[in-house]
Amino acid sequence: MKKLLGVALGVLTAIGGFVDIGDLVTNAVVGSRFGMSLAWVVVLGVVGIVLFASMAGRVAAVSGRATFEIIRERLGPRAAGANLLASFAINLLTLTAEVGGIALALHLASSVEPRLWIPVAALAVWLVLWRVKFQIMENVAGLMGLLLVGFAVALFQLGPDWGELLRQAVPPSPPGTEHPASYWYYAVALFGAAMTPYEVFFFSSGAVEERWTRKDLGTNRLNVLLGFPLGGMLSLSIAACAAVVLLPAGVEVSSLSQIVLPVAQAGGVLLLALVILGIVAATFGAALETALSSGYTLAQYLGWSWGKFRRPARAARFHLTMIVALLLAIGILMTSVDPVAVTEMSVVFSAVALPLTYVPILVVANDPEYMGEHVNGRVVNALGTVYLVIVVVAAVAAIPLMIATGAGS
Amino acid sequence: MTGTGGEVRLVDARLHLLSRQVLDVDGEPVRTVDDLELAGPDGGEVTAGQEVHVSAILVGPVLATRLFGGRVPDGRLPRIAWDDVGHVGTAIELTVPSDRLDADWVEGWVRDRLIARVPGGRHDPEAGG
Numbered sequence: 001m002k003k004l005l006g007v008a009l010g011v012l013t014a015i016g017g018f019v020d021i022g023d024l025v026t027n028a029v030v031g032s033r034f035g036m037s038l039a040w041v042v043v044l045g046v047v048g049i050v051l052f053a054s055m056a057g058r059v060a061a062v063s064g065r066a067t068f069e070i071i072r073e074r075l076g077p078r079a080a081g082a083n084l085l086a087s088f089a090i091n092l093l094t095l096t097a098e099v100g101g102i103a104l105a106l107h108l109a110s111s112v113e114p115r116l117w118i119p120v121a122a123l124a125v126w127l128v129l130w131r132v133k134f135q136i137m138e139n140v141a142g143l144m145g146l147l148l149v150g151f152a153v154a155l156f157q158l159g160p161d162w163g164e165l166l167r168q169a170v171p172p173s174p175p176g177t178e179h180p181a182s183y184w185y186y187a188v189a190l191f192g193a194a195m196t197p198y199e200v201f202f203f204s205s206g207a208v209e210e211r212w213t214r215k216d217l218g219t220n221r222l223n224v225l226l227g228f229p230l231g232g233m234l235s236l237s238i239a240a241c242a243a244v245v246l247l248p249a250g251v252e253v254s255s256l257s258q259i260v261l262p263v264a265q266a267g268g269v270l271l272l273a274l275v276i277l278g279i280v281a282a283t284f285g286a287a288l289e290t291a292l293s294s295g296y297t298l299a300q301y302l303g304w305s306w307g308k309f310r311r312p313a314r315a316a317r318f319h320l321t322m323i324v325a326l327l328l329a330i331g332i333l334m335t336s337v338d339p340v341a342v343t344e345m346s347v348v349f350s351a352v353a354l355p356l357t358y359v360p361i362l363v364v365a366n367d368p369e370y371m372g373e374h375v376n377g378r379v380v381n382a383l384g385t386v387y388l389v390i391v392v393v394a395a396v397a398a399i400p401l402m403i404a405t406g407a408g409s
Numbered sequence: 410m411t412g413t414g415g416e417v418r419l420v421d422a423r424l425h426l427l428s429r430q431v432l433d434v435d436g437e438p439v440r441t442v443d444d445l446e447l448a449g450p451d452g453g454e455v456t457a458g459q460e461v462h463v464s465a466i467l468v469g470p471v472l473a474t475r476l477f478g479g480r481v482p483d484g485r486l487p488r489i490a491w492d493d494v495g496h497v498g499t500a501i502e503l504t505v506p507s508d509r510l511d512a513d514w515v516e517g518w519v520r521d522r523l524i525a526r527v528p529g530g531r532h533d534p535e536a537g538g
Contacts, residue, residue, distance in 0.1 A: 063499045064499070064500070065430065065499055065500070069430050069441075072428050072441060073428045073429055073430075076427070076428055077428060077443070077472055077475060077476055078476060080428075081476065130527075130529060131529055131532065131534065132534070133534050133535060134534070299438075301441070302440065302441060302472075303430050303431060303438055303439065303440040303441030303442075303468070304438060304440070304516065305437055305438045305439075305507075305516065306438065308534055309534060309535055310534075311530075311531055311532060311533050311534070312524050312525075312527070312529070312530045312531070312532070313520050313524050313525040313530050313531045314437070314520075316516055316519040316520035316523065316524040316525070317515070317516055317519050319524050320519055320523060320524060369498075369499060370499050
């Protein structure tokens, strides 16, 4: 059982990072417009995040240094500062989207106005950050997020034409009704959503929170190999549900209730209730992750004391940062901005910030001063280099595609 | 600086000192090395052609002047004396507890005025609940 709970960090990182509100929305939108023709991007993203999260986790376990400390150390204050500004802004946008997502999910369950739920959701997130032990937090949020398996159950109950889904996926054949630029815009968005930098910030800092050492390298590997593919599988189920139900009906996803429509159709009220609970848990987990990441990045850049394992008073500025981030998120949401739209933006911007995060990780994972005998092997380095090229291409293409397609519309 | 086996270890200030995390004697993070203070052989002014050594780690406002230019008034430069440094590894380890350093009064201010005053601010999260 202890071994089983040992993978909780990976499961929470994956559930919160992979199936957060951004992926829920992006996958459902993609499924309803492009069928399964973008499934390859999810697979590409899963391999990439497994590669770099395991590297970041290994660096943290062996050297005790979390990812943003490494970014500052290798890139110097200037380039690392640019990364900090970008990452912090994306983090804040994502946190805003997640808190809004919790409110939307609770609205779906209770039909109480989402704006009333926003402060409640933010307060609940803060209370967990302030009070709850790290391990309990990751176990509860991760395990409840597993209820999202309901999407996979729904897919089986819908009894789709599997051959047709497969034909859409391999070789990828985008529907003729869509412009190729939109197709590539969503490819970048999905890739950005899968490899969002805050997943490695959270995962590596979580390794420090759990006091991983060289002995935990096996746990590290198990975590990423179970967690992220699981997240990818859930993402694909969401897209497939949308491809089966919403694509033929010509529904364009613009709200959370449309995302769960296939679940309601397939599994009835009970499955719907479980999936909504799963969405609340996953968005709540992602809100915790992004709030913590805002504290982690700033504290690690400036060298402040940080970590949930410390008393709040022993990491005062870290906790203050998270409080300010949550207050800003409430402020943004109170302007009645649509969290779903905020999410779609933040996902594309995270593609732009990817290289500045992943280059230093790859460099330090090869530095014997940090890693001793645990430096990268040849295969990992070869794969890592290939991914850096992909990451740079996605980063360069993101903004032009966004402008050319009018954000995919 | 001598390393294991008594060999002389070369420390590149830019690579091995700047932007590294500083930890106190208990392993608690203090700050990141934002700049280094150099001194002449007798601890006085640095003059060209003479040997110099690192006399202190500078933290805080000096980061802003390094990025944007300008100068921090001498009396306002939070510094950690190099004599307090015990080990230079992937982090810089000090031989004194962070409470004894006055290099970081902001953390103390935020702690005493804000965070510690909120109920539960001194609660140990590892103790359960």
